[in-house]
Amino acid sequence: MKDKNKIYIPLLLGLACALGIFMGARLDLSTSDGLFSENPKKQKLNRLIDYIDYEYVDDVNTDSIVDVTVNKILENLDPHSVYIPKQEYDAVSENMQGDFVGIGVSFYSVGDTVVVIQPLEGGPSEDIGIHGGDRILYANNAKLFGKNLSNDSIISQLKGEEGSKVSLKVFRKGEKKLLNFDVTRGKVPLKSVDAAYMLTNKLGYIKINRFSETTYEEFNKALRSLRRKGAREIALDLRNNPGGYLAEAINIADEFLKDDRLILFTKNKSGAIEKTYAQREGDFENGKVYVLINESSASASEVVAGALQDNDVGTIVGRRSYGKGLVQREMELGDGSAVRLTIARYYTPTGRSIQKPYEESNEKYYNDYLRRYRNGELQSADSIHVSDSLRYETPGGKIVYGGGGIIPDVFVPRNMDAEKEQILLLLNRGFMSRFIFEVLDKNRNYYNSLSSREFEEDVIINDQMVAEFTQYLRSQPPGINIKVGSYENLLKQYLKAVMAQQLFGTNTFERLKNEDDRIIEKVIQLSKEKS
Structure with a gap:
């Protein structure tokens, strides 16, 4: 009997394995066939990629073919369904998380050396005393200078796991020896609230640049601080804010709305x-x-503005917003890449769809700004043409319109000519920042010794610095020539604001940049009139 068992056991095991393989093969085959038989388009696409992979005469990177294919598919859906390749996913996610892990510095590569612009507020480098102008020469004995060193390789040395340590050797002007810093990498805030300060003795100002995971927390902190300073009114600046996480926008709108007021509703393809x-x-x-918006305020920014406007709360000031009323959900594709797919539309409490038309073409959709510029909409509210069929009424009797974007209650024209546009372009493209860095670097000890108040009172941007800036621009390839003309004072204002940004951060930068801002001036006027 024992001998028979010795024969039967291996036989049964073999049969079991064979049956398992057979059933597994049948299961896999039937699952695949069932899936593809229901959707032959998927089968066609997969077969084409396999044919290219195995049969094509030359070696082809089929990953790149897949990327192109995915992008082409999404282009035919709507302008905001997008593909995020694997190599870009971390950077995109980090921007929305509200923080990253590293040593916490912003830097330039000057010549062949890493030079600190400023330690980031709340980061490890600020805590241990790294200053603007410091040259980081070594990180854990790895050289951070040299002409062939890329920004990516520098960042890889400075970033790392939270709690890990990096030893830095730093050159600082005026010091005879290299300074040694042992930095424990930690979370560095990526702030979405750029500024919070008082405009008048009762009117506070908060500037939000995007809606990230930490925006509501940052906003709440700023709001409490301004209330302690006497703020009974708030100017919420959402200009140039492209949106972000819807939940953060909802939480902020909730701070201004009484319980059970509708903030928004969404509707999916089935009508739910x-x-x-x-x-x-x-x-x-x-x-x-007061909510400040312009033609670059989009998505979550429009949710906040629309919710308050439709509930007869506050005043919307500025120009018609961008017009993005599509809701995306991020879906991972299994290889480190992801797609943000539009799954619904959102509507303001009165039922307005904020989404502007996109049916004709993506190109026309993204060129809508030029259309607004050419038809005069940025200069005059009378040039905003909306169909009367898109007319809605708020509970308080105010007339509002759908059809793309939030139309403000109080319109403020853009009215900028070419010279001012050019100065703003120089600011946005970083030319002012680079120039100011070099100015500060010539006299670091003096500028680093100033308090914010001393800087604002004592530092004057004179004609000589303006001349040096225009000369600096001419030295930049291919050579930039500007005519300052009547905008010399504006240029001086912006140069000082950028200097303040590198020395003291975004709050002082925004405050100095906002001097003589037309929309803010209008809000201050409205606040005084309603006193």
């Missing part, structure tokens, strides 16, 4: 509606709010 209401007692439900 999901409504979102104010759910808690907000910190500013009884205060006045």
Whole structure:
């Protein structure tokens, strides 16, 4: 009997393995065939890629073919369904997380050396005393200078796991020896609230640059600080804010709306509606709010503006917003890449769809700014043409319109000519920042010794510095020639603001840059009129 068992056991095991392989093969085959038989388009695409991979005469990177294919598919859907390649995913995610892990410095590569512009507020480098102008020469004995050193290789040395340590050797002007710093890498905030300060003794100002994971927390902190300073009214600046996480926008709108007020609703392809209401007692439900928007305020920014406007709360000031009312969900594709796919549309409480038309072409959609510019909409509210069929009424009787973007309650024209546009372009493209860095670097000890108040009172941007800046621009390839003309004072204002940014951060930068800002001036005027 024992001998028979010795024969049967291996036989049974063999049969079991064979059956398992057979069933596995049948299961895999039937699953694949079932899937592809239901959708032959998927089968066609997969077969084509396999044919190219195995049969094509030359070696081809089929990953790149897949990337191109995915992009082409999404281009035919809507302008905001996008593909995020694997190599870009971390950077995109990091920007929306509200922080990253590293030593916490912004830097330039000057010549062949890493030079600190400034330690980032709340980061490890600020805590241990690294200054603007410091040259980081070594990180864990790895050279960080040399003509062939890329920004990516520098960043790879400075970033790392949270809690890990990096030893830096730093050259600082005026010091005879290299300085040694042992830095523990930690979370460095990527702030979405650029500024929070008082415009008048009762009117506070908060500037939000995007809606990231930490925006509501940052906003709440700023709001509490301004209330302690006496703010009974808030100017919420959402200009040039492209949007971000919808939940953060909802939380901010909730601070100004009483319980059970509708903030927005979404509608998907099947017509299912999901409504979102104010759910808690907000910190500013009884205060006045002004929301500042322009043609580059989009998505989550428009949710906030639309929710307040449709609930007859506050005043929307500026120009018609961008017009993005599509909701995306991020879906991973299994190889480190992802797609952000439009899954619904969102609507303001009165039922307005904020989304502007995109049916004709993506190119026409993205060139909508030029259309607005040419038809005069940026200069005059009378040039905004909206069909009367898109007319809505708020509970308080105010008339509002759909059809693309939020039309403000109080219009403020753009009215900028070519010279001012050119100065703003120089700011946005970093020319001012590079020039100011070199100015500061010539006299670091003096500038680093100044307090914010001393800087604002004592530092004057004179005609000589303007002349040096125009000469600097001419030295930049291919040679930039500007005519300062009547905008010399504006150029001086912006140069000083950029200097303040590198010395003291974005709050001082925004405050100095916002001097004589037309929309802010209008808000201050409205605040005084309603006193």
